Amino acid sequence: MASSTLICETQPWKDLKSHVEDIKKTHLRELLSDTDRCKSMVVDFDGITLDYSRQRATPGTMDNLYNLAEAAHLKEKIDRMFNGEHINSTENRSVLHVALRAPRDAVMQSDGKNVVPDVWNVLDKIKDFSERVRNGSWVGATGKALTDVISVGIGGSFLGPLFVHTALQTDPEASKCATGRQLRFLANVDPIDVARNIAGLKPETTLVVVVSKTFTTAETMLNARTLRAWISKELGPSAVAKHMVAVSTNLMLVEKFGIDPNNAFAFWDWVGGRYSVCSAVGVLPLSLQYGFTVVDKFLKGASSIDQHFYSAPFEKNLPVLLGMLSVWNVSFFGYPARAILPYSQALEKFAPHIQQVSMESNGKGVSIDGKPLPFETGEIDFGEPGTNGQHSFYQLIHQGRVIPCDFIGVVKSQQPVYLEGEVVNNHDELMSNFFAQPDALAYGKTPEELQKENVLQHLIPHKTFSGNRPSLSLLLSSLDAYKIGQLLAIYEHRVAVQGFIWGINSFDQWGVELGKSLATQVRKQLHASRVKGEPVEGFNFSTTTMLTKYLKESSEVPANPPTILPRI
């Protein structure tokens, strides 16, 4: 479906450009007074309700957006993804993370091969391995059970698993399954992160899972070597076989590193790093912590959204609606950011994960055919759980810049608290804010209203809220493993929808390469200066000055040190 026509050259795009000028004249207060309009903007699917009536949009806007989706060949692009075509054209790969959570009997093809049996082979292997570790039949070098796991990985090999782990931690079923166990994540190459990860752990009861799609990522490999040294120092090098396993697409490099290939869990190049949480990347550490049964529910939740995304008409299709509305906000209103605001502490790592999924996928400057784009793609994603964010950055969202917000609420708390004599229970208190904030943003407060409240004249400008600030609300019936899977898949597909409409490749990430190669040059220089005393050369004035200062002020760093590990 690759067409060299840019989406901004199509008639629906031009129609939306003129339509937005009309919408700009209408305040959300007016739009919200139209009950029929509001009714048409609520969609339910499998325990999730989306209310997008606080978007600056009318049913007419939606019709224009459906036309835009048609001009972008959105349905064909979704089909091509599910059919395993090489839609990641710059890497010549399929994009099949949906196969990672497909039912055992499903058929999904990549390069003429049904990949679902391969997926289930690995899932079965994870189930078996995690059960053996959890029930103590796989033990460490000294015969002790491995109760603690450190998952070493960065980017897509870290953020998704961390989000799911954090979300499951307080789920009653999952937390029961995790009794007596710990799961930690080592991502940053900063040695402080190593120190924090190993603090309080003993090598003899720790299993290290090295997670890297490529098995070449500098940070992960150095951290893996560091933990290998931590284990070997205490238990001897032969202990590594019992205490280190790997998740990768590059099994040759896993073996070269010294990990037994029998203890490696594969995935495939048709899984993008940031879309890999449903592969062994997430499933292995999460199964070690919570057991495979819980993780299987998470996969089933994601799968439920996959089927919905594939088959539901656009007017009822959650990821499609969300994606189209984001395009509307970014490309037609010019809003540069999007706030992800879950009213659940369990979702505290959701925004950081979606930050990678969205910004690495859609922050592109050219079309999928390589044409420079005359419009911006992607948005700045950020967020914090409510109510914490309210006491931090909401001021800017209410009276400063306009930032479309996603409010995510949960009907039943994972951990309800009731206090005798309180007006409401603790979860209702949280949810009072979830319901209030979107209206505060939409309606605002006028000077006339303030006058009626006898607010001092000179304070009226400061206390005025312009309102007309868009948001959407997602209400989940609960927050168990299944729902967490659904939420993940909704956002993954939403990001894809945006990319499909903008006509970009959401599945490559060339923009991360330049910094990496420049770091290689700096690494060489640091080595040459520390070991051979060579002066800093080949950099611009600024970098030379800073590097020289850094080396001078850390001259006590030994040139050829023995292994020294953090002591904390």
Ligand SMILES: O=P(O)(O)OC[C@H]1O[C@H](O)[C@H](O)[C@@H](O)[C@@H]1O
């Ligand atoms: O899993 P790995 O191969 O170690 O890659 C880890 C991460 O590093 C890269 O720089 C990419 O930007 C990410 O998309 C990727 O998830």
